[in-house]
Amino acid sequence: xxxxxxxxDSATDSDDFNGDLPESSSGLFxxxxxxxxxxxxxxxxxxxxxxxxxxxxxxxxxxYLGWNxxxxxxxxxxxxMKNTEENVLKQQALDKKQGADKNPKSARAGHTKPKASTxxxxxxxxxxxxxxxxxxxxSDVEVEKExxxxxxxxxxxxxxxxxxxxxxxxxxxxxxxxKLVKLPRSPNVDTIISKYxxxxxxxxxxxxxxxxxxxxxxxxLLCYFNKVLPVILxxxxxxxxxxxxxxxxxxxxxxxxxxxxxxxxxxLPDLLGxxxxxxxxxxxxxxxxxxxxxxxxxxxSTFFLxxxxxxxxxxxxxxxxxx
Amino acid sequence: MTGLDGEIGTEEEGMSAHSPxxxxxxxxxxxxxxxxxxxxxxxxxxxxxxxxxxxxCGIHRHFVLFGLTEYLQRSLKRQFSPSEVLQLLDRFYNxxxxxxxxxDIELLNQExxxxxxxxxxxxxxxxxxxxIGGI
Numbered sequence: 001x002x003x004x005x006x007x008x009d010s011a012t013d014s015d016d017f018n019g020d021l022p023e024s025s026s027g028l029f030x031x032x033x034x035x036x037x038x039x040x041x042x043x044x045x046x047x048x049x050x051x052x053x054x055x056x057x058x059x060x061x062x063x064y065l066g067w068n069x070x071x072x073x074x075x076x077x078x079x080x081m082k083n084t085e086e087n088v089l090k091q092q093a094l095d096k097k098q099g100a101d102k103n104p105k106s107a108r109a110g111h112t113k114p115k116a117s118t119x120x121x122x123x124x125x126x127x128x129x130x131x132x133x134x135x136x137x138x139s140d141v142e143v144e145k146e147x148x149x150x151x152x153x154x155x156x157x158x159x160x161x162x163x164x165x166x167x168x169x170x171x172x173x174x175x176x177x178x179k180l181v182k183l184p185r186s187p188n189v190d191t192i193i194s195k196y197x198x199x200x201x202x203x204x205x206x207x208x209x210x211x212x213x214x215x216x217x218x219x220x221l222l223c224y225f226n227k228v229l230p231v232i233l234x235x236x237x238x239x240x241x242x243x244x245x246x247x248x249x250x251x252x253x254x255x256x257x258x259x260x261x262x263x264x265x266x267x268l269p270d271l272l273g274x275x276x277x278x279x280x281x282x283x284x285x286x287x288x289x290x291x292x293x294x295x296x297x298x299x300x301s302t303f304f305l306x307x308x309x310x311x312x313x314x315x316x317x318x319x320x321x322x323x
Numbered sequence: 324m325t326g327l328d329g330e331i332g333t334e335e336e337g338m339s340a341h342s343p344x345x346x347x348x349x350x351x352x353x354x355x356x357x358x359x360x361x362x363x364x365x366x367x368x369x370x371x372x373x374x375x376x377x378x379x380c381g382i383h384r385h386f387v388l389f390g391l392t393e394y395l396q397r398s399l400k401r402q403f404s405p406s407e408v409l410q411l412l413d414r415f416y417n418x419x420x421x422x423x424x425x426x427d428i429e430l431l432n433q434e435x436x437x438x439x440x441x442x443x444x445x446x447x448x449x450x451x452x453x454x455i456g457g458i
Binding site (some may be wrong): 050167209213214216217224227228231232235236268272275276285293 | 346358373374377382383384387389390392393394397405406416426428431433434435436439444
């Protein structure tokens with residue numbers, strides 16, 4: 001079975017849209033009509049729930065058949081196709097390309113979800129991020145006028161392999177070996193981010209972004225880290241240590257280091273998924289975040305611990321990382 | 324350098340001297356500049372449809388501001404800095420009066436133990452993720 005789409009990159013850039021649908025004075029698609037809809041790299045069976053004329057363009061609220069209604073969304077006609085044999089063949093072609101089961105439900109069951117989590121809400125959100133639905137390909141700006149409760153699309157972030165291994169070792173040390181990260185860390189998250197900002201300012205117009213904009217992103221990361229560390233970034237066994245270490249005015253970013261910052265990246269798709277960002281902006285953002293991850297990877301030996309603090313008698317050395 | 328909230332001081336990159344936006348507060352009253360000013364304001368209001376004001380406070384605010392800045396840059400085809408955008412917004416709205424959304428507050432109240440998605444533990448999947456820094 002193909003790897004979890006968490007590791008899958010989003011669609012290729014091939015512009016494969018069926019753009020030959022004629023302009024119509026009434027909507028091209030009717031309410032209740034079964035259609036085929038593009039979503040991410042694939043085509044799904046969907047049903048038009050509503051049709052509305054907005055700013056002289058028809059918009060259709062579709063429900064993807066077999067999928068939770070949380071996926072229902074407003075789309076333009078460029079995302080939809082009539083349910084003809086020809087278009088079904090297109091759907092099958094894309095399915096083959098993705099190498100996945102055609103049945104969305106069983107395909108989804110094959111993807112991993114964090115079963116350890118006891119919070120059903122988190123599971124649902126994680127299944128969005130690791131599910132088969134990738135990001136939209138087209139760079140539409142969807143000006144959603146619905147209620148604020150609507151979540152944006154999942155944001156996939158590739159964590160480099162060596163860093164993923166660090167996360168697994170981190171898990172092992174803490175949950176299996178009863179070790180802890182010795183606090184306070186040096187370098188801490190503040191330092192790591194400052195170093196990156198410094199390094200970044202030396203690169204001219206990196207990724208078409210000014211230094212200010214890059215800094216805004218780093219500010220965003222820092223803000224997330226400080227707010228969510230105690231909420232979603234700690235293993236159970238670390239809670240006591242947190243209470244003791246982070247008291248009064250002390251910020252998490254001054255106390256913790258790369259190990260915990262990396263965990264933030266596991267949660268970033270969830271967090272960023274809560275706001276709407278335009279396609280192009282998302283691309284820039286992900287480029288910057290990936291760049292930061294590479295920076296962490298390059299400085300692995302300085303930023304990350306090679307050994308955790310063991311309170312147990314066994315003086316097992318922490319795992320040495322192969323760079 | 325970084326406060327509790329993690330605000331790093333901005334360092335303005337050398338912007339073109341021709342960019343009128345850089346000197347926003349000390350605008351001269353020439354008609355041309357006023358016209359540009361109106362354009363900027365209109366685009367800003369347009370942008371707020373996508374990036375609602377209320378999201379500018381709360382934990383996502385930096386990313387929302389980033390999105391706003393990019394939107395303006397794209398539609399007006401010139402450089403903007405996030406702090407300029409904030410200044411612009413400040414002309415219209417009292418940003419201090421904004422309160423975080425219910426959702427934001429809820430998020431911070433839902434404590435959960437960290438866990439790694441299972442994909443991290445499946446060797447095959449680890450090996451499949453060979454694209455480093457891929458989009």
